[in-house]
Amino acid sequence: MTDTCRECGRKLTAARPDRVSKTGLCVDHANKVKWTPESRAKLAAAVRARHARERADPVKMAAKVASGQRLQRDHGSTPEMVAKQSAGRSRTFWCPEAYRGLNRELKRKQIGLAERKQMIATEMLRDAHRREMAALAAERARRNAMSPFERQEERLRNGASVVTKFTPRRADPSYTLGGVVGAIA
Ligand SMILES: [Zn+2]
Numbered sequence: 001m002t003d004t005c006r007e008c009g010r011k012l013t014a015a016r017p018d019r020v021s022k023t024g025l026c027v028d029h030a031n032k033v034k035w036t037p038e039s040r041a042k043l044a045a046a047v048r049a050r051h052a053r054e055r056a057d058p059v060k061m062a063a064k065v066a067s068g069q070r071l072q073r074d075h076g077s078t079p080e081m082v083a084k085q086s087a088g089r090s091r092t093f094w095c096p097e098a099y100r101g102l103n104r105e106l107k108r109k110q111i112g113l114a115e116r117k118q119m120i121a122t123e124m125l126r127d128a129h130r131r132e133m134a135a136l137a138a139e140r141a142r143r144n145a146m147s148p149f150e151r152q153e154e155r156l157r158n159g160a161s162v163v164t165k166f167t168p169r170r171a172d173p174s175y176t177l178g179g180v181v182g183a184i185a
Pocket of ligand 1: 005006007008009010025026027028029
């Protein structure tokens with residue numbers, strides 16, 4: 001056997017020096033030869049046939065089930081892990097946590113995704129409005145419970161300045177219409 005690929009002439013470096021390349025091809029070319037659509041189909045058919053044989057064999061099947069259960073027990077996910085994973089992968093990422101229940105309810109009623117999104121968006125707006133109204137009502141109730149003096153005190157605390165009422169001096173002619181007109185003329 002040659003020590004270069006017969007397709008591309010690349011030097012063949014064996015992982016084990018005591019072995020000689022059987023194909024006389026580098027890995028790339030060996031794979032190219034090995035994996036044709038036909039050889040892939042052949043392998044897939046062989047795997048399917050093996051699985052079918054195993055399924056038909058009760059002893060082999062029982063062994064497979066037992067090994068699966070062992071794997072699940074020793075390396076499988078806990079229900080918490082599964083829940084976390086499915087939450088991360090959830091297709092309901094668009095829906096806020098608080099509305100997931102409503103979404104499920106609507107889904108049970110066979111309402112489509114687009115319509116559910118619309119309905120939940122409306123519900124969210126409604127809830128936001130409700131919260132705002134409740135906050136306003138609470139603020140009104142709080143202020144109503146205050147004495148006028150307390151209310152005034154709070155206004156000052158919040159930065160209102162004491163403004164003296166503006167009272168024009170009647171006697172000043174420049175404040176009267178006649179005075180202004182007279183000044184222009
Ligand atoms: Zn090659």
